Structures are given as C-alpha cells and as structure tokens.
Amino acid sequence: MRIALIAMSGIRACDAELMELGLNLPGFVERSKTIASLPSLGLLTLAALTPDHHELDYIEVDDIDEVGDLSDQYDLAAISTFSAQAPEAYDLADRLRGQGVTVVMGGLHVTVLKDEALKHCDAVVVGEGEPVWNALLLDLENDHLRHVYDGRPYNYDLADAPVPAYELLNIDRYNRLTVQTSRGCPHRCDFCASSILLTETFKQKPIENVLAEIDRIKELWDRPFIEFADDNSFVNRKYWRALLPELKKRNVKWFTETDLSVASDSELLRMMKESGCAQVLIGFESPTRAGLDGIELHNNWKFKRFDKYKEAIESIQSHGITVNGCFIVGMDGQTVDVFDDIFDFVRDSGLYEVQITLLTPFPGTPLYARLEREGRLTHPGKWERCTLFDLNFVPKDMSEEEALAGFRQLAVNLYAEEITQARRNGFRTMLRETNLG
Numbered sequence: 001m002r003i004a005l006i007a008m009s010g011i012r013a014c015d016a017e018l019m020e021l022g023l024n025l026p027g028f029v030e031r032s033k034t035i036a037s038l039p040s041l042g043l044l045t046l047a048a049l050t051p052d053h054h055e056l057d058y059i060e061v062d063d064i065d066e067v068g069d070l071s072d073q074y075d076l077a078a079i080s081t082f083s084a085q086a087p088e089a090y091d092l093a094d095r096l097r098g099q100g101v102t103v104v105m106g107g108l109h110v111t112v113l114k115d116e117a118l119k120h121c122d123a124v125v126v127g128e129g130e131p132v133w134n135a136l137l138l139d140l141e142n143d144h145l146r147h148v149y150d151g152r153p154y155n156y157d158l159a160d161a162p163v164p165a166y167e168l169l170n171i172d173r174y175n176r177l178t179v180q181t182s183r184g185c186p187h188r189c190d191f192c193a194s195s196i197l198l199t200e201t202f203k204q205k206p207i208e209n210v211l212a213e214i215d216r217i218k219e220l221w222d223r224p225f226i227e228f229a230d231d232n233s234f235v236n237r238k239y240w241r242a243l244l245p246e247l248k249k250r251n252v253k254w255f256t257e258t259d260l261s262v263a264s265d266s267e268l269l270r271m272m273k274e275s276g277c278a279q280v281l282i283g284f285e286s287p288t289r290a291g292l293d294g295i296e297l298h299n300n301w302k303f304k305r306f307d308k309y310k311e312a313i314e315s316i317q318s319h320g321i322t323v324n325g326c327f328i329v330g331m332d333g334q335t336v337d338v339f340d341d342i343f344d345f346v347r348d349s350g351l352y353e354v355q356i357t358l359l360t361p362f363p364g365t366p367l368y369a370r371l372e373r374e375g376r377l378t379h380p381g382k383w384e385r386c387t388l389f390d391l392n393f394v395p396k397d398m399s400e401e402e403a404l405a406g407f408r409q410l411a412v413n414l415y416a417e418e419i420t421q422a423r424r425n426g427f428r429t430m431l432r433e434t435n436l437g
Contacts, residue, residue, distance in 0.1 A: 001141065002055045004048055004067075004074040004101075005168075006092070007040035008085035009060045013389040017408060040080050041178045041229055042107065044164035045297045046133045051145065054137065058168040061085075061092065063119045071099035077139060083109040083193070083362055083386035090120040097122070109383065110192055112364030127152035127198050152198075153419060158183070158205035163216050171221050176255070178229040179204050179213045180424070181243070185231040189283075190370065191328070193362035204236055207243050214250055225278075228256035237268060244268075248275040257281045260305060263312035269319040279353070280316065281324040284309055287338070287345035293329035310349045317427060318434055322352035329407050330359035332396040339406040343413050354414055357388035358394075358407060362373055 047056050059067055077096050081089035086109045093103045106125035110117040114124045123145055125132060131154035139145045184202035217224045232258040234240055253276045259280055264267060286292050289306050313323050327342050346354050361368040371377050376394040379385050385392040395403050
C-alpha cells in the first residue's frame, strides 16, 4: 500500500488581536510556534513499525496543497491531530474519503472522542498506536478493516519502541527534533492534556533505545538540537544519572520539560549542563498561591512548594541552564491582580524566558468535566478554540472581558523588546559573576 502520514501542524488562535500581537511580539508565541513546528513523533514511530512492502510519505498539513491529488498517490492516509486542529483534520479526512482514500485518525483528541472522529474517517486508533498499527494495516490489506483499534489494553512496553523514521523528514525545515524517554507524569493536574490520556501508567524507555534514536538523528543532522518529548523528565533520577554521561559523549544541545524538584539536586544540574542542556520548561502556573490549591488531583504538590519557586529558578539558572517559566491565566482564585503578579514575579525572579497561556479545558481532562458540570463552558464542541490563547469558559473570579484584556496587555508588557532583553541580560550578567559565562 501507499501510505500518507499526515501531521496537523502550525500555530492556531481564533483571537485575531492576539495573533497580531504574536507577529509584533515574537516572544509571545515563541514556545507555541516551536511546538507547532515539531514533527509528529507518533507518526514517525508508526512509520518505523510499518512493514517494508508498504510505501510511506510523511506530510505536514501545510504542504498538502503542494502534494497534489492524494487519491492518485495513496491508498491510506493516517492523520494525527490535537484538539485545536481537529476541525481542520476532519475537513481534510472528509475530502480524502470523498476521493476514495481510506482514512485512519489518532492522537489525544481522537482517543477521547473516538465516536466524533469516526464520523469523518474509516477507523480510529485509540490510546497508544504502536501495539495495534500492524494489525490495522493487515486488516486493511485483507479488506477487514475494523472501526476501532484500541492500544490501551496492551500496556505497551517502551522497550519495544523502534527508532522513529526520522529519515522521512525534510530536516532543514525543523529547528529541533524530538526524542521520548518516558510517558506519563506523577502529577495529575486537572488541566493537563498529555500522554496520560493515552496511558495511565508512567513508562520509561530503556537508555540504549534513547541513545540509538539520538545517534540516528546525528547521522541525519550535523548539529542537532533535541527536545525530549516527556511530560515530566527526571521523575526517575537514577535513570537520568545513567543517561546523562552517555548524552555528554554525543555533543548535542537539548531541552526538556520538568518540575521544580530538579532545582534541589545540584549534582544532577551539573550533569545536565555538561551533557548539553540549554533550557528547561517548568509549569509554575500561578505567581501566587491563588490558583494553585487543588489543581493537582494527587497531592497538591505545587501549592506546597510555592515558597521555593524563586529559589528554584535561581538554583537552576546558576548552573547555566535557562528556565522557561509557564503561567496560566484564568484559574479559580485568580483575580485581575494576576496580571501584575505575573509581571512582577517574572521581573523579580530573574526568569530567562516566560510563557503565558489562558486556562484551557481540553476534552478528556478533569478540568473539562468540572467546568461542564458547573455550566461554565462557553464554546462546547468548538475545538478550534483549544489553542491556549482563546477563552472557552467563564472564569470564576474575573469577567471574560477582564481576562482577555488583561492577557493581551500582559503580553505587551512581558514581551516588549526592552523587557525581554533585560531578562536575558540579567541571566548573562549572573553567568559572568559566577564564572560560567
């Protein structure tokens, strides 16, 4: 069969004013643009699992028009999508099916809303795709395609994960490539729409598998920048203490997401820096305790450690690793004061980089279910608003108008060129003073 693997990519927002701000204030959506430009690791992994007698092409959705009539070229189109791209993905699936192409869809959104997706495609992959992909292909070859292929009962072992088919990519269009060391996170935040929707257990990929993926990337890219696509790296410190020395030998730069507990481990931070860690992204969520209480369903971890926020930032950055701090606007308990609180926290903490988003109830999350029960969803089913930059619910302690106006002004204040340069100059000054620069 001829198979098109189609990744829904590109940054999206319904708020035209915010998009215009993003054009004028590049730092405003910098991290989101990076995420939007990352290749689909899921599709590349399925490509690596595909038997050799099939022909494969990896296509970013923005390039669809350049490809031409897919019905003349492909028997199967596999589409992976997040919620914000779902309407666009459905339109594409409808068009392809109308041209006679068999369409299968998967990803976080499809896992949560498989019946919705099945209105637009021939089959869906629910949960992790690896354990069911070859069965799907075999069924299609034998004209016995089922509607649902559910990977969740298999409890897929990441030791069986192949090296993703990075060779299918046009490497020049990406500024970083992804490698996954784990799936899952011990912190069950009510707003989080991540791999926990695909698998309920925390999984770790063997070190030798991770290194094989990095070595393959190095064969294709002279000076690679790696993003570890983990929900929360460093959950298993013993694992990373074994991985980092091997990573150091590869001479790569890398980025990952973690929580602030890494700040208390000076030896680990030293090893991270020596192995090429350029930046870590940490979800602080709120600059004050307001909003933190209750967001984690297991143990209120961040609320209990709020007093350590600034100390943690200083500790990490003193090792020459920049911190990208993430803050969410619109959480219960946050009033209009949150905008000044975020700006002041960023200024006073010395954060190198900052990301702000609007609280977004994604389908399948506890947050979505709670706001639905409370009658606070304003655009149910309008998945194109699940962008992190569009408001789709009624905030509890400020009006919708106050939330949007305050968010836009905060973006202007935070990402003004002189403010951005001041943050970065402050980091460089600190490095010189500590003899790390």
